[in-house]
Amino acid sequence: MTSRAPRPKAPLGRPLSAESDILAATQRLLVEGASFTALGVQQITAAAGVARSSFYIHFRDKADLLVRLGARLLTPTFDAASAWRPSDGLEALTETFERMLEIYRRHYAVRRALSEIAPYEAAVGDFWNREITQFTDWTLALLRTEQEEGRTSPDMDLPSATQVIVTGGEQAIVGHVTTRPVATDPVFAREMARIWWYGVYRRPADPTA
Structure with missing residues (x-):
């Protein structure tokens, strides 16, 4: 049996795989203010410290790259939201919104890129x-x-x-994280939870109640 040489260790703080390097570098460029449309593959791979050919080993194109970055935002957001049930109560709903705000703040630049690309890139829009x-x-x-x-x-x-919950809630979260400081997140989460709780999940049968 042929022995396999051990894989080289990545420098501290750097992901080992080229795929992870490319994802991290693209998110970093977006956070720094780059437009996803204007980002070229050469710029991305240079920032990631990998060969341009590595990009096409791991991604079909830039749309595929953005979809994978988008999954890092939307998958944990859905997981957090769907873990809550009305039987958990108002306080747990507030905590759920706090977790969702944390996720959106971490990936707000990716959310901006999704809005930028989805209208004219079918793969991103479908995702x-x-x-x-x-x-x-x-x-x-x-x-x-x-x-x-x-x-x-x-x-x-x-x-x-x-529609109000899904579309309105998502837009409200985007507006909040892009215009208000992180210190306001607990208050915003509490108000969102109260609006959902009293307006939907525990709306009284008698509107005068």
Whole structure:
């Protein structure tokens, strides 16, 4: 059996694989203010410290790169949101929003790039739509269960409430993290939770109640 030489150790603080290097370098460039449209593969690989050919070993194109960066934002966000159930209560919902704000702050530059590219790049637009549809379907099913079991108002229009939660909530979070300091996150999370809790999940059957 042929012996295999040990893999070289990466310098401290640097990921070992070229794929991770490229992802990290692209996010760093975006955080520094670069436009994703203007970023070239050569600029990305130079910042990552890898050969240009390495890019195409790991990514089909720049759209594929952005989709993978986008998954680092949307997957943990959905995981955090879907881990909460109305039975967990208002305080747990506030904590959920705090975790989502933390994720969005860490990846806000990627979110900006998704908005920049999705309208004209089909692969990115399809990725965004799939992720939003997943959250939409989950929210609609959760609200339907709450309504059927009598825990929220029977006159709630479920598709409308779902749209407000998914589209409105995401836009509100983006607006917050891009315009207000991190110190305001707990207050914002509390207000978001109260709006959802009293406006949707525990909306009284009698609107005068």
